[in-house]
Amino acid sequence: MKESSGSSGLRTYVLTRLALALPTVLILLTVVFLLMRVAPGDPITAALGARLPAKELEKRKEEAGYDKPIISQYGEYLGQVVTLDLGESVTDNRSVTSILAENGSATLELTVAAFMITLLVGVPLGLMAGRYRDGPWDVGGRLYGIIIYAFPVFFLGFLFQLLASQFGWPTSGRASPLVEYDLDSITNFYVIDTLLQGDWSAFWDVLQHLFLPAFVLGLTISGVLIRLIRVNLLQTMRGDYVEAARARGVSERRVVINHAFRNAMVPVVTVAGLQFAILLGGAVLTEETFNWPGIGSELVRYLNQRDYIAVQGIVTVFAVAVVIVSLLIDLVNAFIDPRVRYR
Amino acid sequence: MRQRRLSRWLAPLRETTGVSRWMFWAGVVIVAFFVVLAVFAPLLAPYGFDQVSDAGVRFPKQGSPDGTHPFGTTVGNYDVLSRVIWGARTAIEVVVLAVVFSLAIGVPLGLFSGYVGGRADRVLVLIMDALFAFPYILLAIVIAFLLSDKLGQGVVTAAVAITAVYVPQYFRVVRNHVISVREEPYVDAARALGAPRRTIVSRYVLQNVIQSVPALATLNAADAILTLAALGFLGYGIQPTDAAEWGYDLQRAIDDAGAGIWWTGLFPGLAIVALVTGFTLLGEGLNDVINPLIRARSTAKPEMPGRTGGEGEEAILSLDPAPGTDRPRGP
Numbered sequence: 001m002k003e004s005s006g007s008s009g010l011r012t013y014v015l016t017r018l019a020l021a022l023p024t025v026l027i028l029l030t031v032v033f034l035l036m037r038v039a040p041g042d043p044i045t046a047a048l049g050a051r052l053p054a055k056e057l058e059k060r061k062e063e064a065g066y067d068k069p070i071i072s073q074y075g076e077y078l079g080q081v082v083t084l085d086l087g088e089s090v091t092d093n094r095s096v097t098s099i100l101a102e103n104g105s106a107t108l109e110l111t112v113a114a115f116m117i118t119l120l121v122g123v124p125l126g127l128m129a130g131r132y133r134d135g136p137w138d139v140g141g142r143l144y145g146i147i148i149y150a151f152p153v154f155f156l157g158f159l160f161q162l163l164a165s166q167f168g169w170p171t172s173g174r175a176s177p178l179v180e181y182d183l184d185s186i187t188n189f190y191v192i193d194t195l196l197q198g199d200w201s202a203f204w205d206v207l208q209h210l211f212l213p214a215f216v217l218g219l220t221i222s223g224v225l226i227r228l229i230r231v232n233l234l235q236t237m238r239g240d241y242v243e244a245a246r247a248r249g250v251s252e253r254r255v256v257i258n259h260a261f262r263n264a265m266v267p268v269v270t271v272a273g274l275q276f277a278i279l280l281g282g283a284v285l286t287e288e289t290f291n292w293p294g295i296g297s298e299l300v301r302y303l304n305q306r307d308y309i310a311v312q313g314i315v316t317v318f319a320v321a322v323v324i325v326s327l328l329i330d331l332v333n334a335f336i337d338p339r340v341r342y343r
Numbered sequence: 344m345r346q347r348r349l350s351r352w353l354a355p356l357r358e359t360t361g362v363s364r365w366m367f368w369a370g371v372v373i374v375a376f377f378v379v380l381a382v383f384a385p386l387l388a389p390y391g392f393d394q395v396s397d398a399g400v401r402f403p404k405q406g407s408p409d410g411t412h413p414f415g416t417t418v419g420n421y422d423v424l425s426r427v428i429w430g431a432r433t434a435i436e437v438v439v440l441a442v443v444f445s446l447a448i449g450v451p452l453g454l455f456s457g458y459v460g461g462r463a464d465r466v467l468v469l470i471m472d473a474l475f476a477f478p479y480i481l482l483a484i485v486i487a488f489l490l491s492d493k494l495g496q497g498v499v500t501a502a503v504a505i506t507a508v509y510v511p512q513y514f515r516v517v518r519n520h521v522i523s524v525r526e527e528p529y530v531d532a533a534r535a536l537g538a539p540r541r542t543i544v545s546r547y548v549l550q551n552v553i554q555s556v557p558a559l560a561t562l563n564a565a566d567a568i569l570t571l572a573a574l575g576f577l578g579y580g581i582q583p584t585d586a587a588e589w590g591y592d593l594q595r596a597i598d599d600a601g602a603g604i605w606w607t608g609l610f611p612g613l614a615i616v617a618l619v620t621g622f623t624l625l626g627e628g629l630n631d632v633i634n635p636l637i638r639a640r641s642t643a644k645p646e647m648p649g650r651t652g653g654e655g656e657e658a659i660l661s662l663d664p665a666p667g668t669d670r671p672r673g674p
Contacts, residue, residue: 155612281480
């Protein structure tokens with residue numbers, strides 16, 4: 001906890017943070033690897049045991065290297081991760097990278113849209129709750145936070161599906177079958193693809209499909225954001241500079257908007273990072289609820305088929321993604337908030 | 344003696360004001376209600392959780408609520424009211440087991456790591472932080488999936504899967520608290536007087552640290568209900584023939600939504616929401632009660648120093664959850 005001056009403090013922080021991320025990744029990879037080895041039987045037998053003769057199974061096992069000692073399998077797995085080639089699923093021979101490209105985009109589209117909803121709902125409510133402490137906004141915001149947190153994504157999804165079915169609003173999939181058929185996937189993000197094609201009716205169709213899952217997922221996360229912004233605003237409102245601004249005769253309105261609000265938003269970045277892991281977890285549930293063909297529903301499908309290679313690949317990607325995002329967030333935070341580096 | 348201790352424990356509760364106290368008691372009432380449901384499920388539920396017929400008459404499929412089935416019946420011919428009541432028993436069982444397991448593992452680990460320090464501490468922190476960063480639903484799914492072959496898909500499997508998610512939290516909270524307590528003058532004094540390590544840890548450190556556990560455990564119980572339901576929803580939780588589970592029922596109900604059948608999903612869903620809200624209110628109430636720094640007192644508010652003050656609130660902003668504060672929790 002040595003005090004150091006500006007830029008060198010930042011550099012030390014960045015380097016330490018980077019150095020800490022590596023072991024975290026390694027530990028996560030080891031956990032994933034061990035978990036998948038605890039699973040009964042080897043991956044080939046687990047997935048195909050009932051379908052192939054014993055001889056064929058042996059041959060495939062040898063090809064995939066499952067007869068080797070566990071430590072060399074571990075080395076191979078780490079090598080795979082480093083070279084970004086996570087193998088092929090046993091059941092349908094899709095490479096994990098292509099699963100990522102095709103289904104990962106759906107998940108990313110969903111999570112980004114959900115996070116926008118979270119911000120749209122959470123930021124204003126959180127600011128109002130903190131601004132008028134113990135007032136109706138505050139009590140309402142806190143209650144909302146507690147209650148929305150208690151709603152499982154899939155129950156909220158169920159309720160909105162009930163409502164949506166009254167109006168014929170779509171509740172399943174990424175697009176109507178015809179639209180999906182006509183779509184040239186350029187980026188695999190349907191919203192962008194339809195825009196690039198300039199097809200407005202397809203764009204509207206895709207947007208309609210995206211709205212409900214994103215709205216439901218976004219709402220469930222917003223409660224946490226409200227709490228954080230509220231608490232943080234209360235904190236900043238007690239800051240010396242707010243007091244100083246008041247003393248200079250700056251109007252309360254400007255004090256709140258220019259001084260307090262802006263500083264209260266700093267942790268939003270942190271929350272964004274923390275929420276990412278939760279969003280990914282929530283995305284699995286949301287995808288199952290709305291038949292969203294994302295990476296989460298693929299994971300569940302492969303788990304049911306006991307396709308350990310695909311599962312291992314997908315879980316690995318999730319784990320690494322979480323570490324990278326939290327690393328990025330911490331770095332961004334260090335840049336915008338000098339206090340972080342001195343801790 | 345016991346009387347006096349109790350009243351000392353309850354003293355902060357009396358000092359809390361309106362909202363906190365209201366939240367606390369609302370939580371107590373809701374949780375108590377579900378505990379009663381759980382304990383007396385066989386008496387309260389009109390039918391068994393896997394019963395599909397009564398006196399030789401098969402229950403209707405997706406029958407709407409009426410006199411014999413006040414909450415209707417499901418696609419699998421189950422009586423919704425009975426499954427909601429039996430589901431309370433499952434939820435409470437799993438939560439109690441999961442909390443006991445995670446306490447039994449997380450607290451000693453945290454005590455050890457925080458008090459002994461050094462290399463063991465660093466390694467443990469690294470491992471726990473890595474697990475903490477992992478999307479918790481994934482962890483629970485994978486573990487429940489792996490255990491289901493050995494233990495079957497029952498209450499214990501679900502509890503163990505949930506335990507794996509919460510151990511890192513208890514570990515962090517306890518460890519961080521131990522580290523701050525370890526250097527307190529009274530611990531130093533005990534050490535200087537030659538108290539054996541066991542006494543110091545159990546009497547001075549643990550006694551102090553343990554105070555942050557009830558609030559955390561209650562908030563985790565809320566979380567555990569959601570995780571259990573998520574496992575059930577994804578099909579890795581408890582099987583419908585073993586026990587009634589709300590998440591599983593909701594999964595079966597999703598397809599009903601399009602057809603406008605509301606009763607199969609609404610009631611189990613509301614049960615989840617109510618119980619989670621109950622635990623959260625209770626936990627938040629305890630949090631306010633135990634953590635004097637964020638407790639709003641009925642007397643004049645103490646003046647908090649500037650940026651560094653108000654540890655309780657500051658802690659929410661930092662990445663290390665301080666005693667009793669929760670990390671942002673998931674859906």
